[in-house]
Structure formats: structure tokens, C-alpha cells
Amino acid sequence: MIAAYLVLLIPFAGILFFAFAGHKQETGRLNVRFNAVTLAATVWLAINVLNNGTLLSSGKAFIVDSFNVYLIVLTAFIGLTTAIFSAPYMAHEKQLGKLTEKRLKLYYSMYQGFMLAMYLVLTTNNMGVMWVAMEGATLATVLLVSLYRTPESIEAAWKYFILCGVGIAQALFGTILLYYAAVQIGDGDNALLWSVLFDNARQLNPEILEIAFVFMLIGYGTKIGLVPLHNWLPDAHSEGPTPMSAVLSGLLLNDALYAVVRNKMLVDGATQSNLAGLLMMGFGMLSFLVAALFLHRQKDIKRLFSYSSIEHMGVMTFAFGMGGPLATFAALLHMTVHSLTKSAIFVTVGHAAQLAGTQNMERIRGLIKTQPKIGWGLLIGTVAIAGFPPFGVFTSEFLVLLATMHSYPWLAPLLLLGIGIAFAGLFRHIQPIVYGEQPEGQLPIKANLWPVMIHLALVLWLGLAIPDFLANWFSQATLLISGSMPL
Amino acid sequence: MNIEQQDFYTQAILSMAALVGLTSFLMLGQGRLLRLIFVFALQGLLLTLTTALAAYSLNSPHLYISAMMTLILKVIFIPWMLRRQVLLMNMHRDVEALKNNTAVMLGGAGLMVFSYYVLHPIVQTSSAIMLNALAVSLSVVLLGMLLMISHRQAVAHVVGFMAIENGLFFAAIVATKGMPMVVELGVAFDVLVAAVLFGIFFFHIRTSIDSLDVDRMNRLHEVDQ
Numbered sequence: 001m002i003a004a005y006l007v008l009l010i011p012f013a014g015i016l017f018f019a020f021a022g023h024k025q026e027t028g029r030l031n032v033r034f035n036a037v038t039l040a041a042t043v044w045l046a047i048n049v050l051n052n053g054t055l056l057s058s059g060k061a062f063i064v065d066s067f068n069v070y071l072i073v074l075t076a077f078i079g080l081t082t083a084i085f086s087a088p089y090m091a092h093e094k095q096l097g098k099l100t101e102k103r104l105k106l107y108y109s110m111y112q113g114f115m116l117a118m119y120l121v122l123t124t125n126n127m128g129v130m131w132v133a134m135e136g137a138t139l140a141t142v143l144l145v146s147l148y149r150t151p152e153s154i155e156a157a158w159k160y161f162i163l164c165g166v167g168i169a170q171a172l173f174g175t176i177l178l179y180y181a182a183v184q185i186g187d188g189d190n191a192l193l194w195s196v197l198f199d200n201a202r203q204l205n206p207e208i209l210e211i212a213f214v215f216m217l218i219g220y221g222t223k224i225g226l227v228p229l230h231n232w233l234p235d236a237h238s239e240g241p242t243p244m245s246a247v248l249s250g251l252l253l254n255d256a257l258y259a260v261v262r263n264k265m266l267v268d269g270a271t272q273s274n275l276a277g278l279l280m281m282g283f284g285m286l287s288f289l290v291a292a293l294f295l296h297r298q299k300d301i302k303r304l305f306s307y308s309s310i311e312h313m314g315v316m317t318f319a320f321g322m323g324g325p326l327a328t329f330a331a332l333l334h335m336t337v338h339s340l341t342k343s344a345i346f347v348t349v350g351h352a353a354q355l356a357g358t359q360n361m362e363r364i365r366g367l368i369k370t371q372p373k374i375g376w377g378l379l380i381g382t383v384a385i386a387g388f389p390p391f392g393v394f395t396s397e398f399l400v401l402l403a404t405m406h407s408y409p410w411l412a413p414l415l416l417l418g419i420g421i422a423f424a425g426l427f428r429h430i431q432p433i434v435y436g437e438q439p440e441g442q443l444p445i446k447a448n449l450w451p452v453m454i455h456l457a458l459v460l461w462l463g464l465a466i467p468d469f470l471a472n473w474f475s476q477a478t479l480l481i482s483g484s485m486p487l
Numbered sequence: 488m489n490i491e492q493q494d495f496y497t498q499a500i501l502s503m504a505a506l507v508g509l510t511s512f513l514m515l516g517q518g519r520l521l522r523l524i525f526v527f528a529l530q531g532l533l534l535t536l537t538t539a540l541a542a543y544s545l546n547s548p549h550l551y552i553s554a555m556m557t558l559i560l561k562v563i564f565i566p567w568m569l570r571r572q573v574l575l576m577n578m579h580r581d582v583e584a585l586k587n588n589t590a591v592m593l594g595g596a597g598l599m600v601f602s603y604y605v606l607h608p609i610v611q612t613s614s615a616i617m618l619n620a621l622a623v624s625l626s627v628v629l630l631g632m633l634l635m636i637s638h639r640q641a642v643a644h645v646v647g648f649m650a651i652e653n654g655l656f657f658a659a660i661v662a663t664k665g666m667p668m669v670v671e672l673g674v675a676f677d678v679l680v681a682a683v684l685f686g687i688f689f690f691h692i693r694t695s696i697d698s699l700d701v702d703r704m705n706r707l708h709e710v711d712q
Contacts, residue, residue: 128670135677151695155704158688169651173628180662192667207608235707
């Protein structure tokens with residue numbers, strides 16, 4: 001359990017350190033080190049869980065099981081690679097005069113704050129604390145979205161703040177209802193602990209939990225970016241600094257979905273029906289289709305990929321909602337590969353936008369000619385996210401499709417159609433960006449593409465062969481969520 | 488069971504719920520920002536009294552801490568901050584023209600009925616006080632959202648946002664004697680940070696569009712112009 005405390009303490013120390021030490025030349029590299037140490041702690045934690053099974057801290061305040069431990073490692077990993085990318089990127093933004101030292105201090109401090117909130121969402125055993133941490137993540141990122149202080153970024157941050165704040169308030173109402181149902185069967189102090197609730201899920205009042213779940217789905221769904229509550233997401237992604245888009249897409253959306261799935265497990269236990277799952281399927285499918293259509297009319301490159309995030313979150317919500325071992329396994333795999341691919345894409349997109357000096361796709365052209373590494377990175381990333389074999393996204397989407405054909409065959413054509421539309425939407429924009437005529441006066445910039453290469457290599461690896469320990473891990477998590485083993 | 492047959496605590500809580508609901512309606516129809524903030528502070532005060540009452544009657548001393556936090560945050564700090572902003576921006580004379588006051592109020596009434604309808608399945612499992620308290624808190628949440636939709640000023644949006652939190656707190660206190668302490672502290676911390684951030688945002692919005700009228704924040708569009 002010490003490892004779990006370390007995972008929380010290191011980012012906390014990071015917030016204080018960056019807030020008080022101020023900004024210096026090497027702050028970016030220190031941020032990398034903070035994240036590297038956290039990653040080491042999470043790996044230690046993962047090994048513990050692998051050897052000993054579910055860990056519950058002595059006061060039952062924290063729980064680490066096979067479901068959240070891989071998300072914790074994934075969070076730390078993406079946190080580290082994004083930090084590696086953000087150090088030179090932010091230094092470049094400062095050179096361009098877009099940012100001051102004070103803002104950079106805020107940026108690094110809040111970067112750690114965001115990571116802390118993410119780890120807290122994942123490790124806590126208390127559904128109330130989970131809500132607090134989720135809201136904390138909003139508060140930590142809201143100033144980062146407006147980091148450039150342009151009227152657009154302030155507007156985006158305000159929208160993000162209000163919509164996510166109001167949305168997530170619904171989740172708190174759901175949590176209160178859950179607590180109300182729990183107090184009726186047990187003592188008040190432990191009534192919000194997930195492990196206690198899960199053990200007694202059958203005794204919880206099903207009617208109250210049904211109502212509670214609707215509120216939770218709306219609340220956390222705002223954060224996942226489910227249509228029609230998605231409006232904040234493209235704005236926040238396009239106006240905030242690019243490293244922020246990478247972690248928002250790669251981590252925050254996952255964690256919100258994680259909160260919904262944890263709640264779904266309780267509701268399923270209480271109602272003994274798939275009502276919660278059907279709701280998730282509906283929202284997921286709607287988000288998937290709407291986002292796929294919206295991909296076509298984007299002009300801003302970061303908005304394009306934020307719609308792609310909504311689309312993929314829709315697929316995951318759909319798959320988790322469908323339930324069943326195969327769909328759950330596919331959803332867990334999709335969570336992993338989407339996070340890896342999407343954060344890699346945002347890294348290249350950030351460099352591409354810096355290179356062209358704009359985010360407008362009509363003016364980013366000929367990347368392969370100007371700086372081949374960035375161009376190829378973007379192209380391969382897009383190929384991967386569009387679901388081409390042999391990348392991991394293909395594998396997981398294929399599994400989702402298989403599960404759909406098995407359980408709800410009439411939904412499979414919709415899913416295929418959506419994948420087709422999204423594929424067309426991505427490539428009609430990306431093709432001229434990477435191959436088109438190179439505009440005058442663009443010079444190569446200093447770019448760190450290691451994160452991209454590592455992420456894409458991992459996604460490729462996951463597509464070709466899932467290593468044994470990971471497959472085993474996903475199977476354990478699937479067993480926990482859906483009650484039976486896949487395959 | 489008739490209300491006269493209930494014990495004193497139940498009667499008092501039900502009256503409080505009615506008053507909290509009333510303040511939400513008062514806020515909804517209010518066009519002047521300073522009065523809006525005053526009514527909001529009043530709602531916070533009612534919430535503080537409810538919490539103190541629950542702490543006394545149910546003999547759960549940790550609710551006194553919640554009451555103190557509510558008093559400091561919702562009755563003193565946030566209204567003070569908002570009032571300062573309004574005076575600074577010289578907006579206290581502005582009457583915010585609600586486009587259709589009658590429709591908004593009717594919508595509010597509809598939301599209250601809707602809250603009772605949504606929570607009706609709970610009635611089998613609990614007493615009348617639970618159903619009323621939960622339904623009123625849900626309607627305060629929904630009325631807060633309606634307030635945010637119908638008003639244009641950023642200050643009114645913040646009041647709506649905080650009123651939503653008030654509704655949630657009311658539900659937590661009345662239905663379940665308050666959440667566990669760690670959750671309450673966490674939520675209070677979030678509210679405090681949110682309030683500070685709102686202050687920072689007022690400053691930025693003002694410098695960027697020279698007004699706090701949110702309708703003028705319209706640069707980000709989905710559709711091409």
C-alpha cells in the first residue's frame with residue numbers, strides 16, 4: 001500500500017514545489033523527473049497487485065484492484081511522455097512570447113495538480129471522494145485552458161468551467177442518492193465505500209439506484225464528452241495548450257468513464273437487470289455517430305482530433321454498456337490504445353501547429369516535406385486511430401464489433417457505418433496536410449518525437465500481439481466488471 | 488400522516504425546505520444583480536439554519552462544522568465577492584431584461600413538479616419528509632440550472648452555480664444527516680476554489696470583452712460563418 005500513498009504524495013509535492021520554487025530554465029525537466037518517479041511508484045504498485053491481488057488500505061480509504069491498477073500505470077505513463085513533450089514545447093511558446101514565466105509556473109504546478117486529481121479518482125475507495133477529485137480535476141485544468149489569455153481561450157475555459165461544473169453537480173446528486181440507499185442498509189461512516197457497497201449491492205434499493213445512475217451518467221458523462229453534453233470538449237481542446245489536450249483526451253475522459261463503470265457495477269448488482277447498460281449504449285452510440293459526422297466539417301486541427309476523442313469515448317461507453325466479457329475486454333483494451341494513440345497524435349499536432357504558426361487546417365500543408373518526422377508521425381497516428389490493422393485500435397474495435405454482432409446484431413451496421421464515416425472524415429483532412437504543397441517560409445522546429453514513437457510502437461505491439469501478463473490483467477479486470485472471463 | 492402529527496424536527500425541516508424552494512423562485516425572477524446576490528445569501532443562511540437544526544435534533548455534532556462552513560462560504564465570502572464585482576463593474580443599476588419572465592417562472596414551476604415525479608419511486612422506501620426534502624433539493628438544483636440559462640450576466644451564472652451546490656447540500660443534510668466528513672470537507676474545498684476561480688475569471692472576461700455579458704462571448708462556433 002505504500003506504493004499507492006507514494007503515487008499520491010509525489011504529485012502533491014510537485015504542486016507545492018512548482019508553486020513555490022517558481023519558473024526556471026530547468027523546470028520542464030524537473031516536471032519530467034517528478035512524473036518519472038511517479039511512474040516508477042505505479043509500476044511498483046502494479047507488481048504488488050499482480051502478486052497479491054486486490055489491495056485495500058488499512059482504513060479502507062483506498063482500493064487498488066486489477067481494474068484500476070492498469071489505468072493508474074497508463075495515467076503515469078502518459079503523464080510522463082506528455083511531460084517529456086511539454087518541456088521543449090512550452091519553452092518554444094515562451095520564446096514566441098505567448099507565455100510569461102508566471103504562467104509557466106502556474107502551468108507546471110497545475111500539471112501536477114491534475115495528475116494528483118487523476119490518481120485520486122483512480123485509487124479512492126470512497127465514491128464521494130471520487131466526485132471531489134473529479135471536480136478537482138476540472139478546477140486544476142480550467143486555468144490551463146485559458147493559459148494564453150486570448151478572448152477565445154477565456155471563452156472556452158468559461159464554458160468548460162460552467163458546463164462541467166453544473167454537469168458534474170448532477171453526479172453529486174446521484175452520489176447522495178446512492179448514499180441515501182446505502183445508509184438504509186448499513187452504518188453511515190462506511191456507506192460510501194465502494195468495496196462495502198459492492199459486497200452488499202444486492203441489498204441496495206434498486207429503484208433509488210436506478211434514479212441515482214441516471215444522474216451519475218449525466219454528470220460524469222459531461223466529463224466523458226458524451227453527446228449532447230460534449231460542447232465544452234472541442235473548445236477546451238482547441239484553445240488550451242497542446243500538452244493539456246493530450247492529457248485531457250488521454251486521461252481525463254478515461255477516468256470519468258472509469259467512475260461511470262464503477263457505479264454501473266453497483267447498479268447492476270442492485271437491479272439485476274441491464275438498465276444501466278442500455279442507457280450507456282444509447283448515449284455511447286449517439287456520441288459515436290454524431291462525432292463521426294462532425295469530423296467532416298472541422299477547420300481547426302485540434303478540434304478535429306477532439307471530435308475523434310468523443311467518437312472513441314462513445315465506442316467505449318457503448319462497449320461497457322453492452323456488458324458481457326468480450327465487450328468489456330474490448331472496452332478495456334480500447335481505453336488503453338485510444339489513450340496511447342490520441343496523446344501521441346496531440347503531440348504531433350502540437351508540433352505541426354507550431355511549425356505552421358496556425359491551427360487552421362487549410363494553412364497546414366506539406367508536413368512530410370517540411371519536417372518528415374512530424375508528417376509521418378501524424379500520418380501513422382491517424383492511420384492507427386482510424387482503426388487500420390495492424391494497430392491496436394483495430395483489434396479493440398473489431399472485438400467490439402464481434403460482441404455487437406453476437407448480442408445486438410441489428411446495431412452492427414450502425415457501428416460499421418460510423419467507423420466508415422469517421423475514417424473518411426479524418427483522411428480527407430489529413431491527406432493534404434501531410435502530402436500537400438509545402439508553403440513558403442516554414443522552417444523545421446526543435447521537436448521531441450520520442451513520446452510519439454514509443455506510443456505508436458506500443459499501439460502497434462498491442463495490435464500484433466497482446467503480451468501474456470497484460471491479457472491476463474485485462475481478463476482479471478473483465479472478471480471483476482462483468483462477472484465472467486472473456487474467451 | 489398529517490403534518491401536525493409529525494414531531495417538531497420534521498415540521499421545521501419541511502418548512503425550511505419550503506423556504507429554500509421559495510428563495511430559488513425569488514432568484515429566478517430577479518432582474519437586479521444586487522438583489523439576486525442578497526437572495527442567494529438568504530438561501531445560504533436558511534441552509535446554515537437547517538444544518539444547525541439537524542445537528543441539534545439528530546445529535547450529530549459534525550454537522551455543526553458543516554453549518555460553520557456554509558455560513559462562512561455561502562453567506563459571507565461568496566456574496567461579498569460577487570457584490571464587490573458588481574459594484575466594481577458599476578452594474579448595480581442595470582436591470583437584466585429577462586426575455587420572458589412569465590415563461591421562465593412557469594418553467595420553474597414545471598421543474599418542481601418534475602422533481603416530485605422523478606423521485607416518486609422513493610416514496611415506498613421512506614417517509615414524507617424524505618420525499619419532500621429530496622424533491623425540493625432536486626428542484627433547487629434544476630432551478631439553478633434554469634437561472635443560468637435565462638440570465639445573461641456572468642454574475643448570475645455564478646449565483647446559479649452556487650445555488651445548485653446549495654440544493655445538493657440540502658439533500659445531503661436532510662436525507663442522510665450529511666455526507667461523511669471527508670466528503671463534506673472535500674466538497675467545501677472545491678466550492679471555495681471554484682469561487683476564487685470565478686473571481687479570477689470575472690477579471691479576465693472583463694478585460695477581454697469589456698463586459699460580463701456572457702452573450703457576447705460568441706467567438707467559438709461549430710458552424711462556419
